[in-house]
Amino acid sequence: MDLFANLATGFGAAVTPVNLGFCLFGCLIGTLIGVLPGIGPIATIAMLLPVTFGLSPLGALIMLAGIYYGAQYGGSTTAILVNLPGESSSVVTCIDGYQMAQKGRAGAALAIAAVGSLFAGCVGTILIAAFAPVLAAFAVKFRSPEYFALMLFGLIAAVILAHGSVVKAVGMVILGLLVGLVGTESQSATARFTFGVPELYDGVDFVPLAMGLFGLAEILSNLDRRRDPRAAATVISSLWPSRAEIRRAAPAVVRGTMIGALLGILPGGGAVLASFAAYTLEKKTSRFPAEFGKGAVEGVAAPEAANNAGAQTSFIPLLTLGIPSNPVMALMMGAMLIQGIAPGTAIISDRPELFWGMVASMWVGNLMLIIINLPLIGIWVRLLRVPYRLLFPCIVVLCCVGAYSVNSSTFLILMMAGFALLGYVFGKLGCEGAPFLLGFVLGPLMEENFRRSMVLSFGDPTIFLRRPISLCILLAGLALIALIIIPQFRSRRDEAFQE
Amino acid sequence: MVRVQSPQDFWAGILFILFGCAALWFGRDYAFGTLTKMGPGYLPAVLSWALVAIGGLLTARALAIDGPAIERSQVVPQLLILAAIVLFALAIERLGLALAVVLVAVTASLASRDMRWSETIALAIGIAALCVLLFVHLLGQPFVVWAF
Amino acid sequence: MNDRLAMGRRGLAVAFALALCGLVLGPRPAAAQQDYPNRPLHVFIGFPAGSGADILGRYFAAQLEKLAGKPVVVENKPGANSNIAAGIVASAKPDGYSILFIASSNMAGSRFLFKNLPFDTVKSFTPVASFAEIAFMLTVSAKSPIKTVAELTAYLKSRKQNKYGATNQTAILSTEYYKQLAGVDAVHVAYRTAPEALPDVEDGTLDFMIMDGTFAVGPIKAGKIRALAVTSAQRIATLPDVPTMMEAGVGNFEFTPWWGAFVPAGTPQPIVAKLGAWMNQIARTDEARQFLERIAALPLSDDSKATAARLQDDIAKWEPLVKAAKIEPQ
Numbered sequence: 001m002d003l004f005a006n007l008a009t010g011f012g013a014a015v016t017p018v019n020l021g022f023c024l025f026g027c028l029i030g031t032l033i034g035v036l037p038g039i040g041p042i043a044t045i046a047m048l049l050p051v052t053f054g055l056s057p058l059g060a061l062i063m064l065a066g067i068y069y070g071a072q073y074g075g076s077t078t079a080i081l082v083n084l085p086g087e088s089s090s091v092v093t094c095i096d097g098y099q100m101a102q103k104g105r106a107g108a109a110l111a112i113a114a115v116g117s118l119f120a121g122c123v124g125t126i127l128i129a130a131f132a133p134v135l136a137a138f139a140v141k142f143r144s145p146e147y148f149a150l151m152l153f154g155l156i157a158a159v160i161l162a163h164g165s166v167v168k169a170v171g172m173v174i175l176g177l178l179v180g181l182v183g184t185e186s187q188s189a190t191a192r193f194t195f196g197v198p199e200l201y202d203g204v205d206f207v208p209l210a211m212g213l214f215g216l217a218e219i220l221s222n223l224d225r226r227r228d229p230r231a232a233a234t235v236i237s238s239l240w241p242s243r244a245e246i247r248r249a250a251p252a253v254v255r256g257t258m259i260g261a262l263l264g265i266l267p268g269g270g271a272v273l274a275s276f277a278a279y280t281l282e283k284k285t286s287r288f289p290a291e292f293g294k295g296a297v298e299g300v301a302a303p304e305a306a307n308n309a310g311a312q313t314s315f316i317p318l319l320t321l322g323i324p325s326n327p328v329m330a331l332m333m334g335a336m337l338i339q340g341i342a343p344g345t346a347i348i349s350d351r352p353e354l355f356w357g358m359v360a361s362m363w364v365g366n367l368m369l370i371i372i373n374l375p376l377i378g379i380w381v382r383l384l385r386v387p388y389r390l391l392f393p394c395i396v397v398l399c400c401v402g403a404y405s406v407n408s409s410t411f412l413i414l415m416m417a418g419f420a421l422l423g424y425v426f427g428k429l430g431c432e433g434a435p436f437l438l439g440f441v442l443g444p445l446m447e448e449n450f451r452r453s454m455v456l457s458f459g460d461p462t463i464f465l466r467r468p469i470s471l472c473i474l475l476a477g478l479a480l481i482a483l484i485i486i487p488q489f490r491s492r493r494d495e496a497f498q499e
Numbered sequence: 500m501v502r503v504q505s506p507q508d509f510w511a512g513i514l515f516i517l518f519g520c521a522a523l524w525f526g527r528d529y530a531f532g533t534l535t536k537m538g539p540g541y542l543p544a545v546l547s548w549a550l551v552a553i554g555g556l557l558t559a560r561a562l563a564i565d566g567p568a569i570e571r572s573q574v575v576p577q578l579l580i581l582a583a584i585v586l587f588a589l590a591i592e593r594l595g596l597a598l599a600v601v602l603v604a605v606t607a608s609l610a611s612r613d614m615r616w617s618e619t620i621a622l623a624i625g626i627a628a629l630c631v632l633l634f635v636h637l638l639g640q641p642f643v644v645w646a647f
Numbered sequence: 648m649n650d651r652l653a654m655g656r657r658g659l660a661v662a663f664a665l666a667l668c669g670l671v672l673g674p675r676p677a678a679a680q681q682d683y684p685n686r687p688l689h690v691f692i693g694f695p696a697g698s699g700a701d702i703l704g705r706y707f708a709a710q711l712e713k714l715a716g717k718p719v720v721v722e723n724k725p726g727a728n729s730n731i732a733a734g735i736v737a738s739a740k741p742d743g744y745s746i747l748f749i750a751s752s753n754m755a756g757s758r759f760l761f762k763n764l765p766f767d768t769v770k771s772f773t774p775v776a777s778f779a780e781i782a783f784m785l786t787v788s789a790k791s792p793i794k795t796v797a798e799l800t801a802y803l804k805s806r807k808q809n810k811y812g813a814t815n816q817t818a819i820l821s822t823e824y825y826k827q828l829a830g831v832d833a834v835h836v837a838y839r840t841a842p843e844a845l846p847d848v849e850d851g852t853l854d855f856m857i858m859d860g861t862f863a864v865g866p867i868k869a870g871k872i873r874a875l876a877v878t879s880a881q882r883i884a885t886l887p888d889v890p891t892m893m894e895a896g897v898g899n900f901e902f903t904p905w906w907g908a909f910v911p912a913g914t915p916q917p918i919v920a921k922l923g924a925w926m927n928q929i930a931r932t933d934e935a936r937q938f939l940e941r942i943a944a945l946p947l948s949d950d951s952k953a954t955a956a957r958l959q960d961d962i963a964k965w966e967p968l969v970k971a972a973k974i975e976p977q
Binding site for chain 1: 507508510511514515518525530536538539549550553554556557560567569570580584585587588592596600604608610611613614618619623630633634638640
């Protein structure tokens with residue numbers, strides 16, 4: 001069959017000692033920067049771009065790709081261990097992953113994340129191999145109106161994400177939206193809420209926000225407790241997930257993979273939704289909804305799978321249409337341009353060894369990553385046993401260094417401190433960070449797409465209803481709102497009956 | 500005298516109202532526009548009012564319905580951590596990475612009740628060395644290690 | 648025991664507070680004045696990592712590193728029409744270690760587009776060299792029946808609601824210039840990046856778009872969009888069949904943004920000359936020409952004086968454009 005012949009070509013090209021070496025190097029560096037707060041794949045790939053001038057095209061792309069999905073694996077690690085999300089997609093893993101670690105199930109959480117990611121990566125690779133053109137055609141149908149509908153849907157889902165009061169969650173989403181609006185608005189080029197600070201012209205940077213709001217705020221609130229917050233976790237639990245946990249995690253992984261694979265192909269913000277959407281789905285369909293937010297296994301398995309599946313499928317628009325789905329893909333496109341390859345539909349037919357070589361190397365890369373990450377779990381868990389008084393200064397240091405490395409700007413460090421204080425206050429008031437963050441990420445995208453849709457339709461708001469895909473998504477959003485409101489009424493009614 | 504039954508909700512509501520008002524104040528000059536021709540000030544204004552409304556709802560509810568109290572803050576440890584971060588921002592360019600990290604590690608450690616000086620100094624030097632090795636030598640980040 | 652610890656801690660907290668004050672008031676260390684360069688150079692680019700501009704800049708930075716013998720670190724500071732990057736270099740020490748890579752359109756245009764710039768694009772900088780010329784291209788969907796600029800102009804004139812895409816001020820201004828010269832009307836749809844706009848150009852949602860050549864070449868060659876003209880004075884090597892706007896009959900339309908290297912004003916002349924010589928040297932190599940042609944660009948090797956003259960020309964050209972386009976300075 002054609003597919004097998006192509007895969008054979010691909011493996012032949014990818015499994016050479018040189019290219020395997022590039023793959024390993026990429027995966028190692030990727031894991032490292034994923035674990036380190038602050039530095040992300042974008043900065044690293046940008047730094048390595050000049051190095052790729054002199055490499056063979058396939059080798060260069062394999063290495064850079066390895067960095068990208070390696071960082072996904074690494075980012076989950078810090079999210080679970082110390083509540084530090086490496087990327088916007090790891091924020092969801094913080095919610096239940098960190099709670100699992102608090103309960104002494106860090107090893108289980110890490111293992112589930114790793115294996116779930118491997119499964120998702122493999123499925124993602126198969127999807128690319130078999131369905132790339134079909135998926136690309138689907139992705140292209142998404143334009144401004146569809147993206148607006150999708151972002152709106154995501155924001156409604158953000159409210160479900162919260163495990164506390166719905167009203168507060170809505171408030172946090174709105175606050176996040178407002179903070180997300182800081183920066184220069186693209187259509188009118190107006191600077192909003194920047195107070196004349198140059199570093200804010202492009203918006204609040206995600207890294208200091210996330211590190212402050214999640215990782216550092218957590219440290220601030222831990223210091224209020226007299227005893228080591230993980231004293232309960234000195235019960236030596238097994239490093240690996242229990243059978244019950246695996247049984248619950250497995251279907252979650254499959255569901256997460258599907259969601260991630262679909263949302264990942266959407267250029268312009270799809271992947272960001274993947275982990276949130278997967279988490280929301282799990283929470284709403286689980287038999288144990290009360291566990292979410294306190295260490296539910298599905299809350300780690302599904303988002304992690306969604307992440308990695310999305311990371312794989314986000315290559316599709318680039319390799320088939322020449323459209324990068326996110327800044328990392330833009331860099332990969334840059335690397336291709338440097339090599340004299342113009343990405344677009346021509347790649348699959350003109351340079352098949354490049355396309356299939358990359359596909360094959362993704363599978364190899366995922367395998368390498370699981371081999372790297374599984375043994376590391378033991379080390380990470382041991383690291384957690386280090387007394388907190390020695391651990392938290394290290395986290396503070398790494399956050400500071402990471403924040404500075406984003407832009408060599410001390411302003412970002414001060415901003416991080418501000419968010420740490422804010423996150424601490426939020427914690428005291430029972431407000432959750434995840435809805436805030438989702439609002440922050442989705443808000444500007446939603447506004448931009450809404451405005452562009454309005455300009456394109458010359459002011460006709462029915463454009464969202466006339467296009468089938470956006471109509472479907474909006475209806476789904478309404479259904480979601482109903483899902484949120486109805487249980488509230490039912491519980492109030494029950495209370496009334498009891499009285 | 501109305502009693503606050505749910506302190507967390509009450510103060511969360513106040514916080515939202517304050518943020519909403521601040522956003523309304525700072526965004527007062529942005530062009531508003533209409534729904535179909537949105538100006539840059541449209542969404543900020545809408546959201547700010549929504550936030551104020553939610554804040555109002557929370558505060559009102561907090562006066563009637565019971566809710567959890569706000570846990571006490573120790574204050575000093577938190578201030579020390581924040582001071583440590585600010586210290587880093589000031590020190591990184593004036594003193595270099597190595598010294599900045601040492602200062603931060605020590606200041607942050609002071610926030611813990613159980614800190615011991617011997618441990619802290621060793622930790623500070625250790626993590627400083629690690630950062631230099633990792634960020635400067637391995638990852639090639641443009642940090643000034645030692646500014647003298 | 649706890650009390651003593653608490654008091655000791657408080658004392659130390661005070662000590663640190665004092666140290667903090669000392670740091671705030673203390674001076675920054677002075678840079679060593681020896682043979683240039685004796686430490687890494689920093690190149691600032693006002694575009695995000697991975698963009699066409701970034702790739703161009705990184706190539707030259709990498710070549711510069713070989714000539715300078717010291718690491719050249721590229722720092723992306725996107726935002727505000729490259730003003731953030733420009734601002735950083737304008738206020739940096741004039742010792743030759745902070746270099747700005749910027750497009751002429753940003754350098755010339757910012758003074759008219761922004762009200763309260765903390766620097767002056769002419770007075771705050773010393774030009775070092777120009778090193779590349781970029782073409783912008785007027786594109787339409789490949790499915791469109793329009794094959795020449797004249798046809799496009801006729802088409803736009805016959806309809807009331809035209810839309811064009813643009814990702815930055817340069818594109819907007821050049822489109823406004825075209826609109827003015829051709830006597831047509833079209834509404835601007837904003838996008839953050841060219842790849843975002845591509846699907847809308849491809850399927851005709853946008854009637855036309857003036858696009859950065861670096862990104863446009865790929866889709867053009869892949870047959871998704873069609874280039875009706877290039878905005879430069881001459882045709883470009885990678886697309887020899889595409890006429891220039893002037894050839895296509897659009898009056899005096901010539902718009903060739905170029906890339907230049909700038910340092911803060913007051914940088915010693917020998918350092919400026921050294922840097923300039925290196926940049927010129929890189930631009931004159933065959934390798935550079937080949938690399939630039941791949942991204943629809945041409946090498947330039949002007950020295951400091953010639954670059955300054957170019958900039959003045961551009962400023963003179965931009966002023967009436969901005970006024971005619973009625974763009975409000977922010």
